[in-house]
Amino acid sequence: MRDITVTINGRPMSATVDPRLLLSDFIRQDAGLTGTHVGCEHGYCGSCTVHVDGASTRSCLTLAVQVAGRKVDTVESLAPDDETLHPIQQAFEDCHGLQCGFCTPGLLMSVAELANTNLVCDRAKIREHLAGNICRCTGYHQIIDAVEQALAEIREVQIDG
Amino acid sequence: MVESQARRFFGSRVSRIEDDRLLRGRGRYVADIELPRELAAKFVRSYEAHASVAEIELGDAVEAEGVHAVFTGADFADSEIRCVSSYEGFQVSAQPILALDRVRFAGEALAMVIADDEYLAEDAAEMVFADLAPLPVVLDLDAALASDAEVLHDGWTDNAYVRRAVKTDGFDKAAAGAPHRLTIDLRNARHGAIPMENRACVADYDRGSNRFTLHTTTQVPHLIRAGLALAMDVPESQIRVIAPDVGGGFGVKAQLYTEEVACCLAARELGRPIKWVEDRREHFVASHHSREHRHRVTGYFDDLGRILALEADIRVDMGAYSVFPWTATMDNGMAMGILPGPYKIREYSATGTPVCTNKTPYGAYRGVARPAACFSIERLIDQIARHRGLDRAEVRRRNLLGADDYPWHSPSGLVYDSGSLAESLESVLQLGEYDVLLTEQAEARAQGRLFGIGLVAFTEQTAHTHQEFKQRGVPIVFGYETAKVRLDASGTAVVSASIHDHGQGLETTLAQIAADRLGLDLDKVRVEYGDTNQVAYGAGTFASRSAVLAGGAVTRAADDVAATLKEVAAHELEAAVEDMVIERGRLSVRGSPVVSIDISELCRLTYQRPERLPEGIEPSLESSRTYDAAPGTGAYTNAAHLSTVEIDPMTGKTAVLTYAIVEDCGPMINPMIVEGQIFGGVAQGIGTALFEEFLYDENGQPQSLTFSDYLIPTSTDVPDFAVAHLETPSPFTIGGIKGMGEGGAIAPGAVIASAIEDALSHLGETVVTDLPLTPERVLTHIDQAIAQGEGQ
Numbered sequence: 011m012r013d014i015t016v017t018i019n020g021r022p023m024s025a026t027v028d029p030r031l032l033l034s035d036f037i038r039q040d041a042g043l044t045g046t047h048v049g050c051e052h053g054y055c056g057s058c059t060v061h062v063d064g065a066s067t068r069s070c071l072t073l074a075v076q077v078a079g080r081k082v083d084t085v086e087s088l089a090p091d092d093e094t095l096h097p098i099q100q101a102f103e104d105c106h107g108l109q110c111g112f113c114t115p116g117l118l119m120s121v122a123e124l125a126n127t128n129l130v131c132d133r134a135k136i137r138e139h140l141a142g143n144i145c146r147c148t149g150y151h152q153i154i155d156a157v158e159q160a161l162a163e164i165r166e167v168q169i170d171g
Numbered sequence: 172m173v174e175s176q177a178r179r180f181f182g183s184r185v186s187r188i189e190d191d192r193l194l195r196g197r198g199r200y201v202a203d204i205e206l207p208r209e210l211a212a213k214f215v216r217s218y219e220a221h222a223s224v225a226e227i228e229l230g231d232a233v234e235a236e237g238v239h240a241v242f243t244g245a246d247f248a249d250s251e252i253r254c255v256s257s258y259e260g261f262q263v264s265a266q267p268i269l270a271l272d273r274v275r276f277a278g279e280a281l282a283m284v285i286a287d288d289e290y291l292a293e294d295a296a297e298m299v300f301a302d303l304a305p306l307p308v309v310l311d312l313d314a315a316l317a318s319d320a321e322v323l324h325d326g327w328t329d330n331a332y333v334r335r336a337v338k339t340d341g342f343d344k345a346a347a348g349a350p351h352r353l354t355i356d357l358r359n360a361r362h363g364a365i366p367m368e369n370r371a372c373v374a375d376y377d378r379g380s381n382r383f384t385l386h387t388t389t390q391v392p393h394l395i396r397a398g399l400a401l402a403m404d405v406p407e408s409q410i411r412v413i414a415p416d417v418g419g420g421f422g423v424k425a426q427l428y429t430e431e432v433a434c435c436l437a438a439r440e441l442g443r444p445i446k447w448v449e450d451r452r453e454h455f456v457a458s459h460h461s462r463e464h465r466h467r468v469t470g471y472f473d474d475l476g477r478i479l480a481l482e483a484d485i486r487v488d489m490g491a492y493s494v495f496p497w498t499a500t501m502d503n504g505m506a507m508g509i510l511p512g513p514y515k516i517r518e519y520s521a522t523g524t525p526v527c528t529n530k531t532p533y534g535a536y537r538g539v540a541r542p543a544a545c546f547s548i549e550r551l552i553d554q555i556a557r558h559r560g561l562d563r564a565e566v567r568r569r570n571l572l573g574a575d576d577y578p579w580h581s582p583s584g585l586v587y588d589s590g591s592l593a594e595s596l597e598s599v600l601q602l603g604e605y606d607v608l609l610t611e612q613a614e615a616r617a618q619g620r621l622f623g624i625g626l627v628a629f630t631e632q633t634a635h636t637h638q639e640f641k642q643r644g645v646p647i648v649f650g651y652e653t654a655k656v657r658l659d660a661s662g663t664a665v666v667s668a669s670i671h672d673h674g675q676g677l678e679t680t681l682a683q684i685a686a687d688r689l690g691l692d693l694d695k696v697r698v699e700y701g702d703t704n705q706v707a708y709g710a711g712t713f714a715s716r717s718a719v720l721a722g723g724a725v726t727r728a729a730d731d732v733a734a735t736l737k738e739v740a741a742h743e744l745e746a747a748v749e750d751m752v753i754e755r756g757r758l759s760v761r762g763s764p765v766v767s768i769d770i771s772e773l774c775r776l777t778y779q780r781p782e783r784l785p786e787g788i789e790p791s792l793e794s795s796r797t798y799d800a801a802p803g804t805g806a807y808t809n810a811a812h813l814s815t816v817e818i819d820p821m822t823g824k825t826a827v828l829t830y831a832i833v834e835d836c837g838p839m840i841n842p843m844i845v846e847g848q849i850f851g852g853v854a855q856g857i858g859t860a861l862f863e864e865f866l867y868d869e870n871g872q873p874q875s876l877t878f879s880d881y882l883i884p885t886s887t888d889v890p891d892f893a894v895a896h897l898e899t900p901s902p903f904t905i906g907g908i909k910g911m912g913e914g915g916a917i918a919p920g921a922v923i924a925s926a927i928e929d930a931l932s933h934l935g936e937t938v939v940t941d942l943p944l945t946p947e948r949v950l951t952h953i954d955q956a957i958a959q960g961e962g963q
Contacts, residue, residue, distance in 0.1 A: 045196015112418025
């Protein structure tokens with residue numbers, strides 16, 4: 011067993027974990043943040059995507075001990091409060107970018123990374139960026155609509171700001 | 172009789188009520204549920220496709236760290252899944268909960284390990300060794316029907332679950348008199364729904380009340396309750412099934428599974444909650460497969476390309492066991508019924524054989540047999556067009572049902588209610604800019620590029636109820652759905668329904684209906700589902716039925732409640748009941764809107780001031796109603812799809828460039844949700860057309876076990892969509908609503924096959940008959956086309 015301290019969604023958390031414990035299980039079971047979903051456990055579907063030090067990461071292919079001393083952000087960190095959604099979440103709602111909601115948290119975290127790195131993307135570029143997140147429900151069209159809207163919104167806020 | 176009531180939300184693109192929790196990561200899926208004292212289960216599965224079980228050596232597993240129990244077949248031998256069709260001659264299979272003396276597919280569960288957590292359960296599961304003596308495997312459905320094939324179940328005469336035949340009286344004469352005939356053989360690969368959430372369940376048993384509570388990833392909680400009651404021989408009243416948020420279903424979560432029974436039995440045995448979460452590798456072998464059809468179709472037609480008679484032989488590889496509640500005859504029944512499709516075909520003959528093989532059992536997947544049926548009839552139409560030297564659109568025009576043909580009594584006994592087939596075909600040609608595409612194609616060919624156009628028209632049988640399921644021979648005939656509407660004392664409507672929402676947006680669309688009927692704002696309506704304790708009976712969400720049937724039941728129940736509100740309000744306002752108008756949260760007197768009372772006040776008054784109620788009115792604002800859309804063979808949505816593809820001549824890879832859809836599902840409750848359902852269905856259909864196939868080696872070893880071996884469409888495989896709607900109301904249903912959840916997934920196999928064939932047509936003739944059209948298959952078609960062209 012190893013003692014680790016991780017900053018999850020801005021809060022430090024200490025735990026004693028088995029070295030083989032997956033980050034996805036640590037987030038879901040130890041931290042109780044069940045918004046991160048596990049779809050394949052072989053790093054392909056992207057449902058379990060979280061940010062580790064700001065970079066999107068497959069939490070099913072990462073061990074909890076690997077994030078000791080680092081910063082982990084999950085879908086629960088996005089919305090500023092209970093009344094307001096993050097612009098990406100709001101765009102997904104406006105454009106019907108989700109159906110069953112299972113892949114959604116991973117997608118949101120991938121889009122959040124895009125918003126942090128490249129705010130000017132056409133639809134083809136957005137599709138390329140999201141090719142590591144499988145959605146079985148939507149057929150992607152409305153997700154791409156949502157990402158276009160979210161990026162435009164965030165650009166505008168940055169220009170205004 | 173449904174009274175007219177102003178529509179404020181019906182028809183609007185309102186945002187979904189469920190989105191807020193799902194976007195925040197606050198959805199509650201089965202794997203998120205944690206019960207006090209719960210233990211984890213892991214299954215040990217067969218590595219052979221067909222074998223006798225010599226011995227299961229538990230070895231050190233029983234004593235391993237954190238292990239509480241290891242169960243094998245004998246422990247659960249009193250239970251089994253047995254689903255018997257009412258068709259005469261049906262051969263019955265019984266699926267054990269854990270294998271007994273024989274395994275019949277690779278992945279069948281042999282033992283169940285219960286431990287403190289999943290990690291420890293997996294460790295112990297690896298210590299279990301099953302000594303299996305291989306038996307001859309039966310993998311190919313045609314080989315399974317050969318006279319010398321190994322018979323897979325004791326007491327069976329051969330590997331056909333049943334053999335069925337239908338034929339119209341005039342078929343022989345029409346076929347004999349037809350000037351032309353054409354036969355094609357078609358194959359759809361075995362593939363599946365593959366939702367992003369694997370299956371999971373948490374079973375709990377209360378020894379005080381002898382009651383089971385099963386949280387499970389299902390689309391059909393009431394049917395799971397029925398199946399568990401049969402499998403465990405326990406009264407239904409002792410079983411509560413809860414399906415919370417479910418991460419996609421598409422049919423694969425519409426059957427009872429052995430793991431659900433095993434978890435219930437283990438929970439009773441150990442007196443502790445048992446949780447099992449399937450992993451993706453398990454999902455590929457243990458969750459039901461679908462779609463593996465082989466059809467031989469013969470069209471008899473005249474010089475103008477009009478079909479005079481249609482003949483079909485339908486074989487489906489149903490795998491090792493008949494599944495609950497559909498039996499092993501589901502796909503055959505559906506395919507035999509719907510194969511004539513949207514065409515004016517009067518004479519029809521069909522035979523059908525569901526076949527037993529050493530593969531994973533076969534369940535529902537979005538469209539159930541309709542994708543294969545659409546593929547067959549549409550491929551036939553394309554071949555007829557080529558045979559007669561006619562344009563593909565023109566041959567369709569000549570055969571499609573016209574507006575004045577409705578109601579159409581199909582040669583297979585279905586009653587098509589209404590539709591706009593010709594109009595949808597013309598509209599999609601416009602929307603997809605068919606004329607422009609033809610020019611583009613000519614230019615592409617001049618540049619040596621392989622550019623093809625695919626076109627398909629089809630009808631989607633939806634919301635079929637008792638007549639259809641009676642005809643399909645299922646032991647439980649699915650018909651009605653139930654909805655309960657209750658206004659609470661603070662004026663909020665709680666709608667409880669027997670359907671389930673796992674992405675279809677029903678939490679919102681049913682609220683839209685209830686809000687309109689009760690004159691409430693959307694935020695005053697809460698929709699609940701997925702708990703057998705909420706409403707007594709119903710079937711669940713499958714077969715494009717929930718908006719129609721639950722929508723109808725909600726309408727009826729809400730109208731009952733509105734009628735009571737009107738009685739109470741009329742008494743309070745000293746006005747006549749028939750003058751009461753219900754809208755925008757108030758009841759008022761027609762013509763005197765100032766004389767009014769808030770619904771919330773009426774609710775409080777009804778429950779908390781019973782002395783003020785009019786005589787004969789009970790203090791209850793609640794109604795539970797059912798709805799079963801007569802005549803029970805469904806409401807028929809229709810659509811036309813037009814797509815373009817480009818093939819890389821070097822690799823054979825097909826890119827889908829454009830995709831246009833014109834769909835008519837009657838009045839839309841929420842067009843935004845309708846479009847989401849269509850797009851999602853088409854993307855799945857693109858998977859059917861190009862990628863998806865469960866492969867086996869010659870010993871029956873599954874070869875598709877990860878997302879790297881089994882490809883499903885990603886955001887770069889699917890194009891942007893163009894969509895337009897027509898709205899022909901159904902004369903059969905409340906509100907004229909038709910179902911539409913499956914339509915998107917029905918046509919793409921046929922559309923893309925048509926486009927690929929078209930892309931190669933200038934090189935020479937090749938007939939596309941097998942899906943998926945992987946690069947390898949497409950390269951073969953390119954070679955065939957070139958060889959045929961050069962030979963001429």
